[in-house]
Amino acid sequence: MGDDVIRIFDTTLRDGEQSPGCSMTKSEKLEVAGALVDLGVDIIEAGFPIASPGDFESVRAIAEKYGDQTVICGLARCIEADIDRAWEALKEAEKSRIHVFLATSAIHMQYKLKMAEEEILRRTSEMVSRARNYCDDVEFSPEDASRTDLDFLCQVVETAITAGATTVNIPDTVGYATPNHYYNMIRTLKEQVPNIGQAIISTHCHNDLGLAVANSLSAVEAGARQVECTINGLGERAGNASLEEIVMAIRTRADFYRVRTNINTTKLVPISRLVSNVTGMRVQRNKAIVGQNAFAHEAGIHQHGMMQESSTYEIMKPQDVGFVGTNLVLGKHSGRHAFRERVQSLGYSLDDETFQKVFDDFIALADKKKEIYDADIVAILDQRSHHVPETWTLLRLHTSAGTGTIPTATPELKNEETGEIRRDAATGDGPIDAVFVALERIIGFPVKLQEFDVSSVSSGKDALGEVVVTIADGSRIHHGKGVSTDIIEAAARAYLQALNKAIAARKNEGE
Numbered sequence: 001m002g003d004d005v006i007r008i009f010d011t012t013l014r015d016g017e018q019s020p021g022c023s024m025t026k027s028e029k030l031e032v033a034g035a036l037v038d039l040g041v042d043i044i045e046a047g048f049p050i051a052s053p054g055d056f057e058s059v060r061a062i063a064e065k066y067g068d069q070t071v072i073c074g075l076a077r078c079i080e081a082d083i084d085r086a087w088e089a090l091k092e093a094e095k096s097r098i099h100v101f102l103a104t105s106a107i108h109m110q111y112k113l114k115m116a117e118e119e120i121l122r123r124t125s126e127m128v129s130r131a132r133n134y135c136d137d138v139e140f141s142p143e144d145a146s147r148t149d150l151d152f153l154c155q156v157v158e159t160a161i162t163a164g165a166t167t168v169n170i171p172d173t174v175g176y177a178t179p180n181h182y183y184n185m186i187r188t189l190k191e192q193v194p195n196i197g198q199a200i201i202s203t204h205c206h207n208d209l210g211l212a213v214a215n216s217l218s219a220v221e222a223g224a225r226q227v228e229c230t231i232n233g234l235g236e237r238a239g240n241a242s243l244e245e246i247v248m249a250i251r252t253r254a255d256f257y258r259v260r261t262n263i264n265t266t267k268l269v270p271i272s273r274l275v276s277n278v279t280g281m282r283v284q285r286n287k288a289i290v291g292q293n294a295f296a297h298e299a300g301i302h303q304h305g306m307m308q309e310s311s312t313y314e315i316m317k318p319q320d321v322g323f324v325g326t327n328l329v330l331g332k333h334s335g336r337h338a339f340r341e342r343v344q345s346l347g348y349s350l351d352d353e354t355f356q357k358v359f360d361d362f363i364a365l366a367d368k369k370k371e372i373y374d375a376d377i378v379a380i381l382d383q384r385s386h387h388v389p390e391t392w393t394l395l396r397l398h399t400s401a402g403t404g405t406i407p408t409a410t411p412e413l414k415n416e417e418t419g420e421i422r423r424d425a426a427t428g429d430g431p432i433d434a435v436f437v438a439l440e441r442i443i444g445f446p447v448k449l450q451e452f453d454v455s456s457v458s459s460g461k462d463a464l465g466e467v468v469v470t471i472a473d474g475s476r477i478h479h480g481k482g483v484s485t486d487i488i489e490a491a492a493r494a495y496l497q498a499l500n501k502a503i504a505a506r507k508n509e510g511e
């Protein structure tokens with residue numbers, strides 16, 4: 001890779017997954033990893049193998065499946081057992097990287113590690129060497145670098161490179177840096193660390209002050225050639241630098257940065273939706289690049305300018321990022337063939353069985369809603385195309401509610417494994433509550449509803465409603481999503497999807 005390439009190091013599956021409520025199962029992580037490979041990221045940080053058996057198994061499976069296509073990275077503290085465990089998870093991959101980290105700021109050294117400077121340097125050297133004995137590609141991170149004494153930071157970085165680190169990552173762990181401050185740090189490292197030319201400088205910025213992307217771009221200007229980031233800016237607390245924003249800033253302002261990435265930008269919106277579906281973390285409407293409003297020009301004066309020449313107000317084209325607009329595409333009389341073509345142009349390839357289910361959903365929707373938009377089709381596709389376990393499916397649902405009556409719900413479910421059909425009725429505070437109580441009773445174990453969120457997929461009175469629920473089954477968190485023109489049905493489907501995930505997780509405990 002030339003020096004004009006910025007390596008994109010995605011840590012959605014490690015840093016992103018660490019954020020509260022965003023945990024993913026092994027099969028979800030594998031699906032996201034596959035999408036990251038398609039997106040063209042250079043390195044996937046797949047997890048922290050020593051953290052738990054589940055983490056280990058996910059990293060191992062991703063390394064085995066995708067390690068010949070993209071570098072797969074595992075995180076380790078500067079501890080022998082961590083590094084050994086990381087290698088154990090990564091060793092099947094053709095391309096692998098061990099990422100070791102050790103805190104270097106005075107506050108962390110004193111209160112967390114209780115180590116002196118000489119000890120930090122010694123440990124850095126020993127542990128980077130240990131990792132290098134396993135793997136040619138080793139990344140070292142001095143944790144809390146932005147609050148580390150700059151002279152000491154230079155010494156640590158030099159020591160890590162001497163011991164064999166091929167990438168040195170400079171994390172703004174607590175989101176404390178500002179663009180100029182961070183630029184100067186990277187510049188200083190470039191100028192004062194004698195062996196800096198033997199390693200790639202990397203950034204890892206948190207968004208506590210809303211500056212993660214700005215700081216990362218400053219580092220690129222100063223000479224960093226790897227950026228660590230996550231899809232949708234997922235990550236601990238206020239999150240990490242958002243991959244889509246970094247990539248599109250570099251691309252849109254290539255005139256200024258004079259660098260490029262290997263990312264296929266037309267996959268940005270699809271992967272953003274996938275990660276949002278899997279984690280249950282919604283993307284805010286006005287989020288740059290991938291938010292629903294990112295390309296909506298509503299103001300009349302803009303619209304007029306746009307009609308004359310789109311570049312008057314548009315610095316990027318929606319299709320460049322794979323954006324699916326609200327184009328009117330299909331109606332009740334569109335045939336199977338037209339529908340299949342539309343599905344393909346939206347970037348989905350489905351097997352015949354899944355296609356048939358999606359087509360049936362489309363016909364059912366067309367009966368209720370006269371105009372069907374791309375966004376509606378994507379909502380249907382998202383329901384069917386991800387590997388969501390379906391132990392129970394909804395056959396029928398009857399609810400009644402109204403002023404002066406007791407809300408009741410009677411769902412009927414089919415067990416797809418045994419063919420058994422079960423029905424139950426329940427009352428609740430409202431019809432949705434009644435549905436949830438009845439579903440729980442049929443499935444046979446209680447869960448706790450943590451979050452419930454409703455929004456519309458497109459516009460109009462007959463718009464599809466989308467419900468996202470988060471449930472807790474003991475310490476496990478599951479998300480479910482349902483879409484329908486009937487909000488109660490959407491809620492039932494969302495809840496059932498989350499319950500099906502809980503059943504699957506119970507079945508393969510340890511996943």
Ligand SMILES: [Zn+2]
Binds near residue numbers: 204
């Ligand atoms: Zn982080």
